[in-house]
Amino acid sequence: MARKSLAVVFAGSGGSGAMSAGAVFLRACARAGYFGMMNQLFGAQVRGGESAALVQVSIDPIEAQPDRYDLFVALDWEKVDQFAAEIPLDQASAVLADPQAGAMPPNIAKSKARNVAFAMAEGVKHGRGAQRVNMYAVGAVGALAGLSTDNVEAAVADVFKDKPTDIVAANLKSAVSGFASSANLTLNIRLDAPRHAARWLISGNQAIALGALRGGVRFVGCYPITPATDLVEWLAPHLMKLGGRLVLGEDELASVNMALGASYGGTPAMTVTAGPGFSLMVETIGLAVAAEIPLVLVDVMRAGPSTGIASKTEQSDINLAVYGAHGDAPRIVMAPMSVADCAATAEYAAYVAEAFQTPVIVLSDQQLGQSTTVIDSDQPRPKPMARRVNGVAPADGAFKRYAIAADPLTPMPPPGTPGHEWVAEGLTHNEVGLPASGAGPHVAQINKRAKKIARFDPGEWWGECWGDSATAIVAFGSTVGPAREAARRLAAAGRPVRVVALRVIAPLPVAHLARALDGVRRVIVVEQNHGAQLYHYLLGQKAIPTAAESVARPGPLPYRPSEIASYVA
Amino acid sequence: MARKSLAVVFAGSGGSGAMSAGAVFLRACARAGYFGMMNQLFGAQVRGGESAALVQVSIDPIEAQPDRYDLFVALDWEKVDQFAAEIPLDQASAVLADPQAGAMPPNIAKSKARNVAFAMAEGVKHGRGAQRVNMYAVGAVGALAGLSTDNVEAAVADVFKDKPTDIVAANLKSAVSGFASSANLTLNIRLDAPRHAARWLISGNQAIALGALRGGVRFVGCYPITPATDLVEWLAPHLMKLGGRLVLGEDELASVNMALGASYGGTPAMTVTAGPGFSLMVETIGLAVAAEIPLVLVDVMRAGPSTGIASKTEQSDINLAVYGAHGDAPRIVMAPMSVADCAATAEYAAYVAEAFQTPVIVLSDQQLGQSTTVIDSDQPRPKPMARRVNGVAPADGAFKRYAIAADPLTPMPPPGTPGHEWVAEGLTHNEVGLPASGAGPHVAQINKRAKKIARFDPGEWWGECWGDSATAIVAFGSTVGPAREAARRLAAAGRPVRVVALRVIAPLPVAHLARALDGVRRVIVVEQNHGAQLYHYLLGQKAIPTAAESVARPGPLPYRPSEIASYVA
Amino acid sequence: MTDTITARTTEAPHCVFDAKEFASGAHPVWCPGCGDFGVLAALERGLAKHGRPPHEVVLVSGIGCSSRLPGYMSTYGFHGVHGRALAAATGLKLTRPDLEVIVVGGDGDGYSIGGNHFIHACRRNVDMLYVVMDNRVYGMTKGQPSPTTEADWDSDIAPGGIGLRPFNPLAVAIASGANYVARGFSGDPNGLADLILDGIRWPGFAFIEVLSPCVTFRPEQSGWKKLVRPSAISVESDRAAATALVLADDGFSLGVLYRGDRAAVAPPQAPSIAVADIEREFTLA
């Protein structure tokens, strides 16, 4: 019997090529029409140490890491068992390893997974020319899963497209001989036939970058920080070709202020960071609020506090995103609900920042950002919105950039516009933007900005609600995927659960959320941090009943569907 | 009939000496045995512009700005009417002004206050030698209030003690002639006889500095910022003489890290700032949390967001204090409940930081910090607590600074201790403090720190509760004073109200607060910010019912008792 | 300014303005006699001579007495947070090379909290002018020693003096790569206006340190007018020689100290692709 999905790990020491193996396998499956997702694990060594590629493929979209892996491919056994806690195996799992590589390490062995001997080293020796064990393994696994050689070969060509031809050839050859060798393996991992559609292979970080570009962002100020660096590394050359610019600031203070300066000049601008950098940026977020300047800030969350675990996931920056900055500094906070949603959320964030002249914080996380995922390329997109720039030129006196009127959204003509000169002002100011210290302007401008944020109604973009059960899971970001998968399983077991995902976190879309929770008797807020930050925030907004339950635990392990399902059940 | 209290304003243009007038009057009253409080108002000019000294004196302690002023002394009328909104006058008020200075400006006149002509300019002309109008006025007001010349003269000598003798003499002379001139004025502002006791004349900023010194703080890293600068300016020379040191950092990032480095070395350390600087410090607060290093951070809150109004009060940094920093970074937040409580709260904060190896944030505000106040010098003081430094030297291997044991408080021997070498670590770490990236140490250390904070029970230091009515006002910081004064008036009107003041804001002393709110049917949270930050925080902690009411408005005007009383009534 | 210098400017004036047209009319909060009035006058005059209209000019600043300046001019302005003006200006100028971007502020804003942006702006060499009103004190916060304060200047917060050798902004600017380094004096607004014009027109990052007395907290600085001399520093295109000059100088020589020939950061390239082209990268065909 064929299966709907398959979870495979390729692991090995530094230089074993586990990551390329995973990449080729994922791509081959994607080409064949499957959905899929790949995540990476690395040892402590900064670079070149042991690693594991965690790949899932399925005929359905994948949004969560699996409860368990079907297959563990050991390219060698060196230091690999340190990953055991992050790679759940059980007796139904198979371990494909070369007998020459020695015995299965105890941490893996204790899972009781079945050992399937696979003479990879011997196998590649028999082929002609330079050969690669990792590709040999991929070829075999691909064949067993039911892929065609075409798909495997094309995937190898894709992954190694920047390498010299002899390298590509050697990899191709190994994959092909591995493919052939599969005949000797008794391992049933054959996949059901996939449904074909237009698909993309993309990571959450890339998708956010793409969304920002679609949203018009043409300036990025940033400072490298894991796990956000690959976002900007992907973005930089594309932005340049689009006539934009990415500037590496000397630090995050520079980066966010560069972005704010560019935005003041009329260019939609963004900064991209992770927790430590975000903490440094909150003073300037306050400036963007006070001076009413659009800004997109992407925070790819990682495990904190402080430097924490730079490369691993957590959802613990909610407090900082919602509350960070001194003074009354209301801002807009959003989070993509899946990798597939990253582009749309980032695009939406860019529009909202521009239209509401305010900082918009996008809370992504390492799990979304660094999951290379196969998604349907046809995703809903937000309607463009733009900054108001057409101010009424004053007959006399200065232009009232910060006019107090019925509409709190007052035009901000870019510098270069004659007769509308204004000063962006972070001090309490009067309508023309001059510093003022009386209660009148202070309260008036605080009200103006609060009204602006209160008027932001995301409409259907507030989030999503799936199902209508009286039990609801409320989640955001990378926790939505596992929650939905848990709900699918619970539904299959006859215990349907509603899943409510927030795309807009602040200002809390209270009315939409209330509608989504209509008829719910049990509310469970699931999030990935210790302090139950979202839960307390929702309570503080009276958006959930005080009897609501909280499921909150820190990273660095991603939520697995079974974890949520077993809590709910 | 004599009165229990008197509220007087001395106002005038730059150089008129309004502030010295206020200072002398306050001090003279204090010497006579009255309580009192003085606040200052300045015009837009950076220095030397118009100003107003707002002075209240009373036979009872004063903790709030008054609803109205009894007497407005205009040293001249130049630009003074800009303060009108901040100086409530009514028809029962008197305005003492020199007819030579011209007509009462319209903003003052519209209060319908009674104009009492007082020929100050003429008066000082008739005395011999150089004379001062401001001292002449103080002399007269002092006499009318019923002070003795001795007290007025001693106050002049105190205030001008660093000036050359001829200046002191001229001021004295003017005060004395003014005193004599009062006979010609029909103005009944005579005070009841005071109760004598040991008193101090101190500002909240000074009191916090003193409390920190009492608490053992011997290093301060800071960067000037209004309204916190005078705190450190007062502190610096005293700290030096105590063998400590204050270092001016190049910015707040340096300041807070200098303090943290000093603390790591074993010296109780503090940084002092206001909103913008605090925003810059939150990354390092996270480090102090993660590496478990004691630190006191004093935030003298001012009107925000961003640069806001540097010199005026607001309570809008609660969110930042409670939630600021990425990751799960629980910390302790306290606020003094009055000027009289500033020293004790700061001393307590220093002890708690040391004992719990954690950052403690003290939320003061401009109203507390810059109110020069007469207080009883005999205030309750917290019991000393100290840092645990006696670790068990490891028989082999490294010292387990971050040991996971039943007691989350693990010793931190200072550098220089042989055999206990450890590394303060901001990355997720194992028990010996080496970076680790597994779920095990990550969760274990997060739990360790959370447990530590959860175990902090302030006991009687949690806050205070006055009264037992079914209606309760919950407040903190400079809002407690006006709330208590409102409660006094309501009680006098036969409508008693309970006042619950939080000294410890985080972790919320839930049990103590619940006890304080026992039997309450109506809860009103009063705070000075737009976003109702405390209210939402309390809701988020399920510490108040969802039906609780919120009274929240931004600065820069301080709460006046009538404002709170009329809401409650 | 000599002919040679003008000949190397990047842009010619396109129309002529009166200095008054650059004033906003708002009343400065500065103390009477504050040096910053002279800098304001010099900026108005320099910009009038430069000839670009107010709406094509943006004044960017941080926080401090001196940083209040943008509100007093009729140009566009950005009054940001303390110490970050250069960063904001960098983002602005890189995306809007058509604008004239001028950064102003104080010694605290620029050399203390803003020190990192200062050295990196020098290195980055974006085509803009940075004018620091150095009064060797934090004026706005009422008189604390700044990086340029003399070691023995007594103050409440540092009784007897801070005891540190003052920061040398010119030496640091040269070491960090500024392309134009000059010193001006607020008491000579015309001379300063010429330096400002010269600095605006010089390619790359131009830095003018202006001695601008704080009459309130450093009244002794009124003596500066006797100490300044307009010539001892000569224009040097050699960084080592310029450094030697500035290290030997007593800090009161006025004029252009260094002019380098580094090219400014180039403006962004014209778009060569569309977003749709990028999306193709993700397809699986």
Place this chain on the structure above:
Amino acid sequence: MTDTITARTTEAPHCVFDAKEFASGAHPVWCPGCGDFGVLAALERGLAKHGRPPHEVVLVSGIGCSSRLPGYMSTYGFHGVHGRALAAATGLKLTRPDLEVIVVGGDGDGYSIGGNHFIHACRRNVDMLYVVMDNRVYGMTKGQPSPTTEADWDSDIAPGGIGLRPFNPLAVAIASGANYVARGFSGDPNGLADLILDGIRWPGFAFIEVLSPCVTFRPEQSGWKKLVRPSAISVESDRAAATALVLADDGFSLGVLYRGDRAAVAPPQAPSIAVADIEREFTLA
């Protein structure tokens, strides 16, 4: 090191250690061949020669591959946040002058995000040693250009190169007031150990820029061992001359470049009053 230099040190060694006693035994996360191994060895050797026991030494660092170093030594350590090591060390040394405080980190940590603390630490001249492992790249974040990266070094984030003249740490250190400036090479741990010993003992703020190759992201830096030469830079006590030397140098001359004679910041004074004395100030009698 010459006799003259040793004669001016502040402290004499009080006992003798083996370099191994300064190793914690923890396994570095560094890539095999990383230059930082050489710096670690040099620190162990230099400290062993210095002769103070491990518990009297504190290694302070920020974030980066290089900043992991404190965990590999048997001394006390403070592994703080990115870029703030010098500030933390300043607070530590000023309150604990009895400790030997050494700050270590990378070019990103020290010259990029930490640039402001760098120039102000030079100026403040607290008696400590700062060792920067300069690999001209952000190693930990996997290869982006740092301030010292060559203008044309190609990377994902700056295709074709960042296009900026590299930051000159030595020139900036001298301009900012560092009292001791040297350059070392991780490939010569013994020579570097001598510099470290010398820097520790020199009064005030000592700065050693160490060329420490990143074999992973800058493999071409393995060529540095052919470029370094141990002598072209001579000890100069004149800042202008030292600046001239460093500006003319290609960046591969090793040794002590500058030694100044500024006195380090003095330790706090002994207590002369008690808190009770202060309280009297508030009484009204």
